Amino acid sequence: MLSVKDIIEKEKWSLLISLMIVDKLENLCNYVALNPLFAKVVDYINNTDIYNHEVGREYICGNDVFANFDYSACKTRAEAKYETHNRMIDIQIPLSDSEMMGYIPRADLPEVYYNDDKDISFYDAEVKNLISVSKGMFVIFFPTDAHAPLISDLKDIHKVIFKVKA
Numbered sequence: 001m002l003s004v005k006d007i008i009e010k011e012k013w014s015l016l017i018s019l020m021i022v023d024k025l026e027n028l029c030n031y032v033a034l035n036p037l038f039a040k041v042v043d044y045i046n047n048t049d050i051y052n053h054e055v056g057r058e059y060i061c062g063n064d065v066f067a068n069f070d071y072s073a074c075k076t077r078a079e080a081k082y083e084t085h086n087r088m089i090d091i092q093i094p095l096s097d098s099e100m101m102g103y104i105p106r107a108d109l110p111e112v113y114y115n116d117d118k119d120i121s122f123y124d125a126e127v128k129n130l131i132s133v134s135k136g137m138f139v140i141f142f143p144t145d146a147h148a149p150l151i152s153d154l155k156d157i158h159k160v161i162f163k164v165k166a
Helices: 004-009 013-017 025-034 038-046
Strands: 021-024 056-061 065-073 082-084 088-094 099-105 121-123 130-133 137-141 145-151 156-165
Touching (some): 025 038, 038 056, 038 065, 038 156, 137 145
Antiparallel strands (some): 021 137, 056 065, 065 156, 082 121, 082 145, 088 156
């Protein structure tokens, strides 16, 4: 089996970018070759207590890399909506509890309104392909990935979302 590094070196990295990535947080450094700005996120995490960070936005590299720390309200699967972003990649990290996230390739969804100011589109499609992301893990969603985060029976989840310029 090829490692991420092997795939990137063989210029097959574009295969990975069309699929979201889920892994343990300690392995995030293995993905920095996918986007040079990922190294800024890894460095930030290595030098910051993300689990006790105050709520709010922190700019790491101007508008190219920033972190949104929040206690986000959870949803049921029926309430959840897929979303996509055109300009930014999400690196989502639950800081308190597990959450379920829906995933589907963006290409499998119809075209919808895109809010350019907020870099987001929402889709009215049944949320499928649920994955569980626990504390100590991360998920990377590229612009080709539609995702429906925050599916849980809990009231809210403490998490950080790193936004990285695609």
